[in-house]
Amino acid sequence: MPTIRIQGATLSYEESDIITFDEGLIGFPQLRRVVLVRQSDIEPFLWLVPLDDERLAFLVVDPRTLVADYEAHVPRDVRARLALDADDRVLMLCMVVMRADPRRSTVNLRAPVLIAARAMRGLQTILADSSYRVDQPLLAAEAA
Amino acid sequence: MLVLSRKSGEKVVIGNEIVVEVLAINGDVVKLGITAPRATSVHRFEVFAEIEAANRAALASCELERELIEQMATRLKREHDRAKP
Numbered sequence: 001m002p003t004i005r006i007q008g009a010t011l012s013y014e015e016s017d018i019i020t021f022d023e024g025l026i027g028f029p030q031l032r033r034v035v036l037v038r039q040s041d042i043e044p045f046l047w048l049v050p051l052d053d054e055r056l057a058f059l060v061v062d063p064r065t066l067v068a069d070y071e072a073h074v075p076r077d078v079r080a081r082l083a084l085d086a087d088d089r090v091l092m093l094c095m096v097v098m099r100a101d102p103r104r105s106t107v108n109l110r111a112p113v114l115i116a117a118r119a120m121r122g123l124q125t126i127l128a129d130s131s132y133r134v135d136q137p138l139l140a141a142e143a144a
Numbered sequence: 145m146l147v148l149s150r151k152s153g154e155k156v157v158i159g160n161e162i163v164v165e166v167l168a169i170n171g172d173v174v175k176l177g178i179t180a181p182r183a184t185s186v187h188r189f190e191v192f193a194e195i196e197a198a199n200r201a202a203l204a205s206c207e208l209e210r211e212l213i214e215q216m217a218t219r220l221k222r223e224h225d226r227a228k229p
Contacts, residue, residue, distance in 0.1 A: 006206065007206060007210050025199055026192065026195045026196050026199055027195070027196030027197075027199050027200060028199065041214055041217070042210075042213050042214055042217045043217060043221070044217065044220055044221065044224070045213060045216075045217055047206070056203055056206070057203075057205075057206040058199070058202050058203065058205070058206075059202065059205040059206065059213065061220075065220065065224055066220070066224075068227060076182060077182050077183055077184065077185050080181075080182040080183040081183045081185070095198065095199060095202040096202060096205055097198070097201045097202050097204070097205060098204075098205040098208050098212065098213055098216060099208075100208065100212060102212070102215070102216055102219070105216060108195070108198045108199075108202070110195070111195040111198070111199075124195075124199075125185065126185070126187055126191055126192070126195055128187070134194055134195065134198045135198065138216060138220065139219065139223075140223055
């Protein structure tokens with residue numbers, strides 16, 4: 001079984017866990033295949049781990065755990081880009097910038113990663129005409 | 145880089161499906177109209193560059209001590225539970 005390493009831990013995954021990003025991530029067009037890693041001790045965070053460069057891993061979080069009414073209505077180009085069919089479910093995740101000072105840790109609500117759960121295809125989109133911030137503080141107190 | 149001169153009302157076609165039209169020129173501002181397939185995303189470059197920079201910054205998180213991530217996870221869970229009715 002193939003494995004990946006995250007923060008010193010070796011984890012195994014299966015071929016069926018691989019999510020295809022046809023366009024890569026923004027600024028990283030070469031990262032086409034990723035796996036999503038859940039570790040109970042860091043939930044609600046997850047790791048988005050590109051298989052095409054084993055040194056890299058993105059910490060992500062479902063924005064709705066932070067902003068209850070987060071509404072990224074899936075832009076129409078995304079439906080086409082993901083070849084999304086009507087009964088597939090879209091998983092929404094946002095990139096986290098964690099810093100040693102927790103008050104400076106932020107989440108990118110402006111450019112969510114969207115994953116078609118059944119088709120296992122994903123992409124990162126930029127929400128147009130949105131007031132969501134690229135660097136929204138993770139802690140509510142800092143956001144006020 | 146291909147450089148083309150276009151007047152107001154003139155167009156450029158990219159590939160078979162993307163058409164860029166110069167709609168108006170006012171001083172140093174050019175207004176462009178872009179027609180592209182639905183699956184093609186179009187953004188101002190600054191926005192794209194900002195997201196790219198944010199993604200690069202996000203990569204540094206995996207170098208952080210795990211304890212810091214765990215602590216933040218715990219705080220967020222607590223905030224989230226408190227927010228529930």
